[in-house]
Amino acid sequence: MRPALDQLRLIEHHLLGCPTPAEAAQWQVRLLTDPELATDAMAQRQLYQTLHEAGRRQLRQELELIHSRFERQTRRRGWLHSATENLRRLLGKPRR
Template sequence: MRPVLERLQLIEHHLLGCPTAAEAAQWQVQLLTDPDLAADAATQQQLYQALHEAGRQQLRRELELIHSRFERQTRRRSWLQTATEHLRRALKRPRR
């Protein structure tokens, strides 16, 4: 594997994975001794946070759209129910 990809895999493992206690301690040492790695890890963390926020915003928009559609259907249904209420009552009355 290319060194750049290995580096990215290492960063992802520590940001997203579940490193062991020994790996986490070694990671902290690497961050302290390699400023480029620390900068790359910080950038990657910011990217993950931005993607997470973008996903939340997209979900919020989708939920708002679902909510507005549901409201429209409910209003339409309510109007229809109101308009046909007299028919329902007439059908429920026992015939003499």
Template structure:
């Protein structure tokens, strides 16, 4: 595997996984020996956070769209019901 991908896999495993005590110790050792690892991990963490927030925003927009659609249908149904209430009352009356 390319070194950049291996590095990304290492950072992801640290940020997203549950490292074993041995992996946690290895991570600490790598932080001491690689001065660019901490900034790279922080950048990746910010990226994950941005992706999470973008997903939340998209979900919020979709829910608002569903709510608007439901409100429109409810309002329209309410208008139709109000317009046809008189007809329904006439149809409910017993015929002779």
């Protein structure tokens, strides 16, 4: 495997995996002695944090959209009718 991929796999193991205490200690020593590894690990950590925050923002937007749609529906009809409309549609029952 290419050295860059080996290094990425090593970084991912320590950032996302569950290294043993011995591995964690070795990792800290490597970070102190290898500035390139330390820089790459910091960049990867920042990337993971950014992706995590972007996912949270997207989820929040989707939940807000669902909430606003549900609010609009409940204003037009009763909440029970809105909540069971898909079930009635699947069962083929006519609407009142």
